[in-house]
Amino acid sequence: MKPIWTLAFSIFLLAARPLTQSEVDSLYADGQQFFAEKKFTEALANFEQVGTAVPNDSRIDSWIAACLNELGRFPAAKDRLEMVIQRLQDDRIRARDQGKDPEPIDVGYFTLLARVQANMKEFDRAIETLEAFTFQDDGSEGANSTKAALDTARKILKTQFAAAGAECLRSGDIDGTRRALTQAERVHPATPTTREWLARDSLARAEQAPGASDEERAAKSKLYQAAVAASRLWLEEAAAAPAPAQRVLADALLGTKTREGYGETLTLLGPLATDLEAISPTLEASRALDIASAHTGLEQWDLALDAAAKSIKLDPADPLGRAYCLRSYAHYQLGRCPEAVTEGRSCKNPDGSPRQLRHVEICEQREAKLDADQAAAAEDKRKRKCNTVYARVQWAKSFLNTVALDDLLEIAKQFRASEQSCRAEFDAAERAASGGAFSSPMPEFCPTGAKAASSPLNLASKPREELEALRKTTEEFLELCGPSLDSTQIAGVKGAIGRVGQLIK
Numbered sequence: 001m002k003p004i005w006t007l008a009f010s011i012f013l014l015a016a017r018p019l020t021q022s023e024v025d026s027l028y029a030d031g032q033q034f035f036a037e038k039k040f041t042e043a044l045a046n047f048e049q050v051g052t053a054v055p056n057d058s059r060i061d062s063w064i065a066a067c068l069n070e071l072g073r074f075p076a077a078k079d080r081l082e083m084v085i086q087r088l089q090d091d092r093i094r095a096r097d098q099g100k101d102p103e104p105i106d107v108g109y110f111t112l113l114a115r116v117q118a119n120m121k122e123f124d125r126a127i128e129t130l131e132a133f134t135f136q137d138d139g140s141e142g143a144n145s146t147k148a149a150l151d152t153a154r155k156i157l158k159t160q161f162a163a164a165g166a167e168c169l170r171s172g173d174i175d176g177t178r179r180a181l182t183q184a185e186r187v188h189p190a191t192p193t194t195r196e197w198l199a200r201d202s203l204a205r206a207e208q209a210p211g212a213s214d215e216e217r218a219a220k221s222k223l224y225q226a227a228v229a230a231s232r233l234w235l236e237e238a239a240a241a242p243a244p245a246q247r248v249l250a251d252a253l254l255g256t257k258t259r260e261g262y263g264e265t266l267t268l269l270g271p272l273a274t275d276l277e278a279i280s281p282t283l284e285a286s287r288a289l290d291i292a293s294a295h296t297g298l299e300q301w302d303l304a305l306d307a308a309a310k311s312i313k314l315d316p317a318d319p320l321g322r323a324y325c326l327r328s329y330a331h332y333q334l335g336r337c338p339e340a341v342t343e344g345r346s347c348k349n350p351d352g353s354p355r356q357l358r359h360v361e362i363c364e365q366r367e368a369k370l371d372a373d374q375a376a377a378a379e380d381k382r383k384r385k386c387n388t389v390y391a392r393v394q395w396a397k398s399f400l401n402t403v404a405l406d407d408l409l410e411i412a413k414q415f416r417a418s419e420q421s422c423r424a425e426f427d428a429a430e431r432a433a434s435g436g437a438f439s440s441p442m443p444e445f446c447p448t449g450a451k452a453a454s455s456p457l458n459l460a461s462k463p464r465e466e467l468e469a470l471r472k473t474t475e476e477f478l479e480l481c482g483p484s485l486d487s488t489q490i491a492g493v494k495g496a497i498g499r500v501g502q503l504i505k
Contacts, residue, residue, distance in 0.1 A: 030046050035070075048064060062112060075120070110129055151188075169229055228261075250265045262295075325344070412480055450492060456499075471500045
């Protein structure tokens with residue numbers, strides 16, 4: 001293909017003289033190539049040059065009209081095509097007047113004119129243009145080919161009408177949308193209807209739109225609002241059998257994230273039955289999930305939990321775990337962080353990876369803080385206990401010879417129980433008190449206690465209950481201090497236990 005500047009220069013030179021057939025053919029072929037490459041300005045220049053060399057050629061004029069249509073110059077394209085069709089019809093009339101068989105007009109001229117009229121929003125005129133095309137349906141191969149071309153033209157026109165309806169929908173022109181969709185069904189009725197297609201397509205666009213930034217979320221909300229409007233148009237058409245249209249409308253309403261939308265969703269979908277087994281053939285898991293979503297939007301957390309549980313029972317293998325996501329959030333709102341974290345583990349991304357849920361992160365942070373607070377409280381309690389034991393040990397050491405055996409035993413038991421865990425606290429307290437290291441009090445406690453245990457006072461005057469308590473205390477002391485006593489001390493303590501036992505008998 002020639003470069004653009006070369007081609008333009010060539011056309012300028014050729015305008016000064018008649019074109020040869022080979023030059024016309026070359027310009028025509030290059031024009032087609034430009035058109036295929038969507039270089040419509042260059043294609044138009046070529047075809048207009050050819051049209052000057054070969055005037056009143058319907059084929060060339062249709063190419064010029066096609067270029068004008070692609071360039072958005074619809075009125076000029078329409079005028080050109082109407083002129084072509086009128087010329088062809090006049091040619092047929094002249095042929096009949098001359099007793100000749102008129103040449104059929106190719107359906108492509110009518111198809112292109114209808115497309116231009118559709119671009120101009122002249123929907124009725126576009127349909128009339130196609131309906132004005134007539135041909136002899138004699139069952140021949142040519143007739144069948146024309147029928148197929150006409151059907152394709154109707155489908156193309158329907159697509160244009162549907163696109164125009166979608167454009168009106170996005171701009172908020174519901175009446176314009178309704179008119180465009182009605183004409184789409186008129187030009188080529190089919191299943192699904194154009195209204196159903198637009199509703200489902202609008203919802204899919206909204207669902208697939210990104211929503212990370214504020215601007216994206218605002219745009220996504222508008223798409224959902226358009227999907228709501230499209231679904232209502234479909235519901236007008238599907239009044240006799242509204243269930244599928246209601247489901248699409250419910251999904252669109254959920255996407256708007258408004259209280260009104262959530263409330264209407266619940267009205268559309270109806271209440272869930274309590275006997276799930278009885279209705280499971282007709283109640284879809286997605287319906288239960290939508291109801292759970294609506295309750296979540298309305299902050300009806302217990303109802304959301306119940307609906308999500310039914311969805312899980314109907315579809316436990318949902319790869320995204322969407323019902324678990326809703327249950328997790330409902331538990332969080334009800335202050336049940338452990339349940340929220342557990343349910344949240346079943347919430348997945350499309351690739352199967354765990355979904356990061358902000359409320360679960362908050363719960364995990366709360367749980368971690370609670371654990372830390374509890375650990376700190378436990379540590380404070382332990383230190384206080386250690387300091388208490390140290391203080392009691394010091395008290396016992398100060399009054400060692402006068403401390404009662406049962407008091408001494410209790411302090412010794414507390415020391416032994418905390419000796420390992422409180423070592424650091426004992427050392428710190430001793431350094432603060434005396435500047436030295438802490439040492440076990442047992443070498444002092446045990447001999448002193450053995451002396452007191454070996455010579456219990458006033459045994460004969462004690463009641464039985466006190467004697468039994470004394471024997472128990474003395475036995476516990478021997479068990480605790482036995483390893484720290486010599487044989488004489490042990491024998492003295494055992495002798496005392498025996499005397500107390502004799503009195504008890």
